[in-house]
Amino acid sequence: MLKIALLGIVIVLLALPFQFIKAEYSLYLGFVGCLIIFYFVVEKLKVLTGMVTIVEQYFPMDNGYLSILLKMIGITYITEFSMDLCKDAGYSAVANQIGIAGKVTLLGLSIPVLTSLLACVSEFWTK
Numbered sequence: 001m002l003k004i005a006l007l008g009i010v011i012v013l014l015a016l017p018f019q020f021i022k023a024e025y026s027l028y029l030g031f032v033g034c035l036i037i038f039y040f041v042v043e044k045l046k047v048l049t050g051m052v053t054i055v056e057q058y059f060p061m062d063n064g065y066l067s068i069l070l071k072m073i074g075i076t077y078i079t080e081f082s083m084d085l086c087k088d089a090g091y092s093a094v095a096n097q098i099g100i101a102g103k104v105t106l107l108g109l110s111i112p113v114l115t116s117l118l119a120c121v122s123e124f125w126t127k
Contacts, residue, residue: 004037007033007040008037011029011033034081071109072106075102078102083099
């Protein structure tokens with residue numbers, strides 16, 4: 001995490017002088033920095049996925065719920081990443097539409113979990 005934070009600070013310090021000389025260069029430098037940080041985060045997610053599979057061996061659970069959870073985490077991260085890039089570029093309306101699309105997608109993914117929860121509650125209620 002320290003490496004990512006320092007990289008972000010260095011990118012901002014490099015982009016600041018360009019902001020007054022050529023604003024588009026500052027924007028491009030910020031985009032490249034975001035992509036580099038995104039790469040590091042994806043690498044950490046790969047490690048996390050490996051750890052989850054190890055834990056799954058000790059506690060058997062339905063793989064469907066785990067894959068839905070990982071998809072939701074990925075969608076949330078990609079949505080936030082895209083929104084921030086659009087806001088930095090000055091396109092806040094596009095960023096808001098990306099946010100709405102991400103929320104609708106998460107809602108669609110959560111329906112199977114919600115129906116399973118309702119079935120479980122209904123089963124306890126009838127007993």
